[in-house]
Amino acid sequence: MKLAVLATGNIANKVTQTLVQIKELECYAVASRELSKAQQFKERFGFKKAYGSYEEMVCDPEVELVYITSPHSHHFEHMKLCIEHGKNVICEKAFTVNAAQAREIKSLAQEHKVFVTEAIWTRYMPSRSIINKVLSDGLIGDVKAITANLCYNVCHRNRVSNPTLAGGALLDVGVYCINFALMHLGSDIREIHSTWQKIDTGVDGMNTISIQYNDGRLANLTSAITAKSDRQGIVYGTKGYMVITNINNPSLIRVFDYDDKLIKSVEVPPQISGYEYEFIESVKAIGEGRIESWSMPLTDSIEVMTIMDQIRAQWGLRYPME
Amino acid sequence: MKLAVLATGNIANKVTQTLVQIKELECYAVASRELSKAQQFKERFGFKKAYGSYEEMVCDPEVELVYITSPHSHHFEHMKLCIEHGKNVICEKAFTVNAAQAREIKSLAQEHKVFVTEAIWTRYMPSRSIINKVLSDGLIGDVKAITANLCYNVCHRNRVSNPTLAGGALLDVGVYCINFALMHLGSDIREIHSTWQKIDTGVDGMNTISIQYNDGRLANLTSAITAKSDRQGIVYGTKGYMVITNINNPSLIRVFDYDDKLIKSVEVPPQISGYEYEFIESVKAIGEGRIESWSMPLTDSIEVMTIMDQIRAQWGLRYPME
Numbered sequence: 001m002k003l004a005v006l007a008t009g010n011i012a013n014k015v016t017q018t019l020v021q022i023k024e025l026e027c028y029a030v031a032s033r034e035l036s037k038a039q040q041f042k043e044r045f046g047f048k049k050a051y052g053s054y055e056e057m058v059c060d061p062e063v064e065l066v067y068i069t070s071p072h073s074h075h076f077e078h079m080k081l082c083i084e085h086g087k088n089v090i091c092e093k094a095f096t097v098n099a100a101q102a103r104e105i106k107s108l109a110q111e112h113k114v115f116v117t118e119a120i121w122t123r124y125m126p127s128r129s130i131i132n133k134v135l136s137d138g139l140i141g142d143v144k145a146i147t148a149n150l151c152y153n154v155c156h157r158n159r160v161s162n163p164t165l166a167g168g169a170l171l172d173v174g175v176y177c178i179n180f181a182l183m184h185l186g187s188d189i190r191e192i193h194s195t196w197q198k199i200d201t202g203v204d205g206m207n208t209i210s211i212q213y214n215d216g217r218l219a220n221l222t223s224a225i226t227a228k229s230d231r232q233g234i235v236y237g238t239k240g241y242m243v244i245t246n247i248n249n250p251s252l253i254r255v256f257d258y259d260d261k262l263i264k265s266v267e268v269p270p271q272i273s274g275y276e277y278e279f280i281e282s283v284k285a286i287g288e289g290r291i292e293s294w295s296m297p298l299t300d301s302i303e304v305m306t307i308m309d310q311i312r313a314q315w316g317l318r319y320p321m322e
Numbered sequence: 323m324k325l326a327v328l329a330t331g332n333i334a335n336k337v338t339q340t341l342v343q344i345k346e347l348e349c350y351a352v353a354s355r356e357l358s359k360a361q362q363f364k365e366r367f368g369f370k371k372a373y374g375s376y377e378e379m380v381c382d383p384e385v386e387l388v389y390i391t392s393p394h395s396h397h398f399e400h401m402k403l404c405i406e407h408g409k410n411v412i413c414e415k416a417f418t419v420n421a422a423q424a425r426e427i428k429s430l431a432q433e434h435k436v437f438v439t440e441a442i443w444t445r446y447m448p449s450r451s452i453i454n455k456v457l458s459d460g461l462i463g464d465v466k467a468i469t470a471n472l473c474y475n476v477c478h479r480n481r482v483s484n485p486t487l488a489g490g491a492l493l494d495v496g497v498y499c500i501n502f503a504l505m506h507l508g509s510d511i512r513e514i515h516s517t518w519q520k521i522d523t524g525v526d527g528m529n530t531i532s533i534q535y536n537d538g539r540l541a542n543l544t545s546a547i548t549a550k551s552d553r554q555g556i557v558y559g560t561k562g563y564m565v566i567t568n569i570n571n572p573s574l575i576r577v578f579d580y581d582d583k584l585i586k587s588v589e590v591p592p593q594i595s596g597y598e599y600e601f602i603e604s605v606k607a608i609g610e611g612r613i614e615s616w617s618m619p620l621t622d623s624i625e626v627m628t629i630m631d632q633i634r635a636q637w638g639l640r641y642p643m644e
Contacts, residue, residue: 144549145528147471149542153463153560153580193515193530197466197538206467208515208532208542216519220471220530220544227466227558228580230565236549238475243552258475258550 001283004029004063004087006054006078008041009159011092012069016045018275019067024283031057054078058085065282067119068092071159072166073321076101079116083108088115090282094171095120097319099305106298115286117278117293118301120179124277127250127268128183128295131235131242135184139255139264140237147236148180148247149222151206151229160225161201166319167225168203170196170308173248174223178304180233180247181211181219187303190214194311199226202317209311249274323605326351326385326409328376328400330363331481333414334391338367340597341389346605353379376400380407387604389441390414393481394488395643398423401438405430410437412604416493417442419641421627428620437608439600439615439623442501446599446617449572449590450505453557453564457506461577461586462559469558470502470569471544473528473551482547483523488641489547490525492518492630495570496545500626502555502569503533503541509625512536516633521548524639531633571596 003025005012020027027047032038035052042050051057058066058081066082068075068091076096082089083105095118096102109116122128135143150173155161160172191212199205206224213219222229233247240263245252255264271277278295285293292298312318325347327334334352342349349369354360357374364372373379380388380403388404390397390413398418404411405427417440418424431438444450457465472495477483482494513534521527528546535541544551555569562585567574577586593599600617607615614620634640 140550141475145473145544145546145551147469147544147551149469149556149558151467151558191517193517193532195513195515195532195534195540197534197540205538206540208540210515210517210530210532212517212519216527218517218519218528218530218544220542222467222469222540222542222558224467224558227560228462228563229467229469229558230556230563230578230582234471234552236471236473236544236546236551238549241550241552256552260552 001286002026002028002062002064004031004057004066006031006057006066006068007070008032008037009069015069015275018273019279020045021272022276022279024280029057029060029063054081058082058087063087065090065286072097072171073164073319076105079105080108083112083114083116086112086114088286090117090119090278093118093120094175094308095301096305097166098322099302099309102302102305106302109291109298113291115282115291116298117282118296119278120175120296121249121274121278122176122179122247123183123295124281125250125268125274127253130253130266130268131244134242134253134255134264139240140235140242141239143184143217143235143237145218145220145236146181146184146234147220148177148233149229150176150231150248151222151224151227153226153228155199155205155225161199161203163202164320167201169207169223169225170204170311172225174207174209174221175304175308176248177209177221177223178307181221182300182303184235185213185217185219188214192307192310194314196315204315204317323608324348324350324384324386326353326379326388328353328379328388328390329392330354330359331391334363337391337597340595341601342367343594344598344601346602351379351382351385376403380404380409385409387412387608394419394493395486398427401427402430405434405436405438408434408436410608412439412441412600415440415442416497416630417623418627419488420644421624421631424624424627428624431613431620435613437604437613438620439604440618441600442497442618443571443596443600444498444501444569445505446603447572447590447596449575452575452588452590453566456564456575456577456586461562462557462564463561465506465539465557465559467540467542467558468503468506468556469542470499470555471551472498472553472570473544473546473549475548475550477521477527477547483521483525485524486642489523490639491529491545491547492526492633494547496529496531496543497626497630498570499531499543499545500629503543504622504625506557507535507539507541510536514629514632516636518637526637526639
């Protein structure tokens with residue numbers, strides 16, 4: 001399947017190192033607002049075409065799937081452009097700036113009958129089934145709560161702290177914590193409580209999010225762009241607990257019994273980088289004529305954006321483009 | 323120093339195994355509401371006197387220090403009894419049912435010039451100075467946030483889930499999480515947000531507590547009596563993070579750099595059980611004529627109770643005796 005990469009920043013460079021190794025994909029075109037950047041990227045990774053505008057790229061009839069890597073602030077506009085030109089889309093997280101945009105993308109995708117999915121890699125990874133197996137085997141008993149954290153000290157990077165790019169800890173890293181909660185506890189939510197630390201640029205440098213479910217279960221999440229955390233996700237059960245090393249790319253799943261004794265330890269299977277799964281699944285789904293992925297249906301992307309809208313409303317944090 | 327143990331339940335039995343090994347103490351008297359229980363306890367641990375009422379015990383002029391192990395609900399009444407009889411007191415956590423009681427205990431202690439302290443063992447342990455050294459050495463940079471959890475599945479025990487005994491996760495185990503936050507970030511608090519899961523008895527089976535400090539730092543805490551957690555406390559800094567194994571009795575302090583590489587690992591020194599430190603410090607403080615301990619001044623006990631009052635007010639959880 002012929003792939004085009006839209007925007008050539010840090011994440012595009014990182015992920016494309018994996019894309020060139022995926023046999024299901026042909027790294028066909030790359031587009032940047034600056035032709036020279038597109039050409040550099042094309043040369044670096046051996047793409048066939050380089051475009052100096054996104055509009056030119058989506059007019060290329062050979063492009064079958066566009067991978068959108070622009071900042072959060074521009075995802076809506078770029079997805080819309082691709083969808084209206086009949087291109088299938090895999091778009092980086094956070095999916096959009098808010099839920100209204102996400103809902104509109106879903107409508108557009110249905111209208112134009114193109115595949116659209118969010119590239120939140122943790123949803124597509126084999127760790128999902130390893131974790132689900134531990135839970136369904138009852139190794140930790142009934143799940144009552146989860147905690148997860150993802151903090152990096154990266155607020156000096158413009159993309160993550162600039163409000164005009166929809167920056168802040170919530171949309172940049174908190175999105176993984178929220179996905180971790182939803183993957184384990186679902187979305188039958190009663191209440192959300194949150195706190196934040198506002199940094200100079202006006203966005204959240206850190207936040208805490210507590211999600212209370214209607215069945216009484218709790219998720220307690222911490223994310224930041226101003227500190228480093230251990231990145232663990234922990235699932236607490238009545239008989240023991242499960243520790244997931246690095247919720248941003250699980251490498252190890254350990255299960256402890258009530259006496260804190262390690263009773264199971266599973267390393268995730270060897271992988272290129274972890275980015276491959278979202279692309280392989282997208283190619284398969286498109287091949288089957290689907291317009292959504294199995295692992296991250298658009299309803300779930302909308303749900304995550306709705307939660308983030310609710311949290312930002314609690315804080316009074318609105319982005320300039322809203 | 324001649325010690326009396328007030329009440330002979332589970333914690334009294336557990337801690338007394340350590341008390342008999344402390345050279346600074348003489349295990350002198352034990353009191354229970356049932357004489358037979360006091361006598362059994364006396365025989366088991368080799369005490370000199372057994373009393374069938376607390377009133378008789380506090381009238382024994384030889385008793386110098388009373389260790390109160392009754393349920394939370396009765397701490398106030400029992401501390402008052404001891405203080406008014408001129409006895410020094412070390413009282414189990416939670417210190418009282420609420421802050422009003424804690425403030426009254428402080429006044430009474432000052433009035434009667436007796437030593438009173440809360441037996442929250444984590445405050446007195448050598449792990450305190452190990453942790454403080456890591457932080458002052460700057461190994462993890464500036465501290466921005468902490469997370470901590472303490473969850474056990476113990477709600478079948480009457481003492482921990484009965485509202486008439488001031489049960490619930492908050493007073494029983496959450497108190498350690500709150501102390502963990504205050505020990506690292508102090509008490510200059512702007513706001514507290516919390517969620518809870520109410521269990522059949524009417525108390526909290528689980529809770530999440532987010533503390534927002536005036537300097538922007540955050541503490542995110544999770545506690546439960548309905549599930550098992552990994553009991554870790556983690557301090558997030560700008561350059562790395564510190565992981566404390568078991569916030570309810572730290573055994574290992576590990577420091578990781580920004581790349582998650584272990585750069586320091588300190589096991590806490592060998593100890594009897596960890597209970598010894600609060601008693602050794604109390605004996606020393608009393609010997610110096612002090613009426614408060616260095617590690618857990620009454621202001622801090624009042625602060626912890628004030629925070630727990632505020633949290634329970636958010637939930638609408640009042641105990642029958644309030």
